[in-house]
Amino acid sequence: MGLHMTRRARRTALGAFVGASFLLLGACDPETEKQFHHWAMPSNSPGTVQGQDIFELWKGAWIAALITGGITWALIFYASWRFRRRSDDEIPVQTRYNLPLEIFYTIAPIMMVVVFFAHTVRVQEAVLNETPKPDNCVQVVGQQWSWTFNYSESCDDAQAGTGKVLYTAGTGSHIPTLVLEKGKTTQFWLSSPDVIHSFWITGFLMKMDIIPGQSGEDRNHFSVTPNKVGDYRGKCTELCGVYHSRMLFNVKVMDSADYDAYMAQLAKDPEHVADAPLLGGEHSTTTAGLTAGDTETGGNE
Ligand SMILES: [Cu+2]
Structure with a gap:
């Protein structure tokens, strides 16, 4: 047991360090932290019954996207590590195809779009489903x-x-x-x-x-x-x-x-x-241009 790390261990450590740095950077800034808690929405506890449905849809979409992203990133890193170039390598044939894989990566995104679309329509129907007798x-x-x-x-x-x-x-x-x-x-x-x-x-x-x-x-x-x-x-x-x-x-x-x-x-x-x-229009108390009084309160002129 020496102090020398293997190349692999060094790489793992570097990856962990970079990952942890990103997490810490995010956590340091209160605004960023708030954004994380809100899933980048203005609020994570919307003030209406309808808003709750919208927030759940948004959160579900993020989770689905993150899972998809996680799998995709893992495959990218795995493939670039597993099939990295070695000194004795010939460049592989560039025209191979894999039919099952190609069918899979055509159908999988279509399935995802269908699922996102279905949930969006469901929530839209719920949010826009108005009672005939509002208060x-x-x-x-x-x-x-x-x-x-x-x-x-x-x-x-x-x-x-x-x-x-x-x-x-x-x-x-x-x-x-x-x-x-x-x-x-x-x-x-x-x-x-x-x-x-x-x-x-x-x-x-x-x-x-x-x-x-x-x-x-x-x-x-x-x-x-x-x-x-x-x-x-x-x-x-x-x-x-x-x-x-x-x-x-x-x-x-x-x-x-x-x-x-x-x-x-x-x-x-x-x-x-x-x-x-x-x-509005003739009844309006606002105007297309602002009056002198209006501009006194400061603004963008
Ligand atoms: Cu406007």
């Missing part, structure tokens, strides 16, 4: 460069794009807040008076495009059932023009008592009550 309905307007949230008195009205609403509206320099009721299903009807925007509450792991030209029940819509009281952030996730970056909003999920109190508060203020939903 609350909000007509969401995304427009250059902010958001208006119309809380409809009735969901039939919301579907038609009419009826009395309580509303809050943001501007290019004022970030509006969307309030949701915990444990209740809220349906969003999405309107845009100008270009395509996309409505994304990051912590819910769900987004949907807002398409101009759609009205009434032809509009894009989806429902969420928040299951945790808390604050979330929302943003436009479709590059919609120069001030796209200002299209932020806050989301507050409240329990029913706080939610009712908030709505009662809105109902008292004539500035938050309207006989018809504010669907």
